[in-house]
Amino acid sequence: MKPAPFVYLAPSTLTEALALLHQHGDEAKILAGGQSLIPVMNFRLAQPSHLIDLNLLHGLDFIRAEVDGLHIGAMTRQRTVERSPLVAALAPLVHETMPFIAHSQIRNRGTFGGSIAHADPAAELPAVALALNARLRLQKQGSERWLAAAEFFTGLFATDLSPDEMLTEVLIPPTPPGMVTAFMEFARRHGDYALVGVAAALTFTPDHTCREARLVYLSVGEIPTLAVQASAMLVGEKLTDELIATAAHAAASEEIEPSGDIHATAAYKRHLAQVLTRRVLQKVRERVGD
């Protein structure tokens, strides 16, 4: 037996799940896809006394287009999101990013909400959620609140969720006219944790002037990082080679705090961030049709 003993709870309704979470709070862990939780339990780095398995709960597995945007249930499998024509049409950045998440075997189990709630700084979906200004539905027994992705991630594997709260739904706002997005990352092998990744969401006027820009990085700090200054440099401008190079330099040298590890030094990650920013903006420019 690898994991330490726990009490296994498998609620069939959300109400029941929230009641269990209310009752056990800190002591409990929510089991969604399990692709991050089970490994740390196998290593006994996590030893929850109660495991609340959401896999028998069906109400959180949905993808719906509504007036206020695209709603994705937290328990929707990553593979389902990857293959959803609705996601491809309404949230192309999400669609483009999905294949970068680990491997198909992992995406078959891993969930959309689980990855966001886990808040791994090397994960793709938290960065994409931040780039798209996603709103997160956090529910607990008897109440709920909606929180912007920008306020959700508070630290390394840490979020604004209280112990009795659960992420149940992600709302991706409607794509404004003229929005162009792109995602890139660099990993040692396909499916490995990225050394650095960047999600870009830019909005252009009909004459290809940038109206709004969000460059969000993963794996460069404790939380997904929005490069505020580099993004602001792009606003009001057309994407020229020179501007792209300046913004990439600014983002990589001033706005990210990568730490070195066994695979890459901090300096190398900064270099990668600069190169990736340049490439991702070039890709955006191609997509704008300049």
Add this chain to the structure above:
Amino acid sequence: MSQQTITLTVNNQVYERTVEPRLLLSDFLRHELGLTGTHVGCEHGVCGACTILFDGAAVRSCLMLAVQTNGHELMTVEGLAPGPDKLHPLQQAFHEAHALQCGFCTPGFLMTLLPFLQENPHPTEAEIREAISGNLCRCTGYQHILEAVQRVSEQ
């Protein structure tokens, strides 16, 4: 710890067992059902040796609990060959292309490739490389595995 009784189908055979909730699916298959074709390598979802089909989709059995399979349909590498003396075309291609040496990773590769080829019977080389990127092989250098997949996709 309270035990749970589960009923599941593995390779078209129905099993009922009583297990501890913390028992991993990979260990359940090997130790409780005696299906030792599913190999256990890293036990944290990296190597892919324990890949099986869960309701038709390739998953890591070391990242699931046995209790989660209640009412579900599984397939392991033992379910692949049509008979004791016959190999599945994919296994035959591995054999012919010399796509295995020590064989430890092979069940995981086969179970990963089975649904992949069902969905995409004629993949490109790049698609094959991506499909097997979640499985580690320390012997072959992957080239012969690639050739085996190409061989079977040309049939």
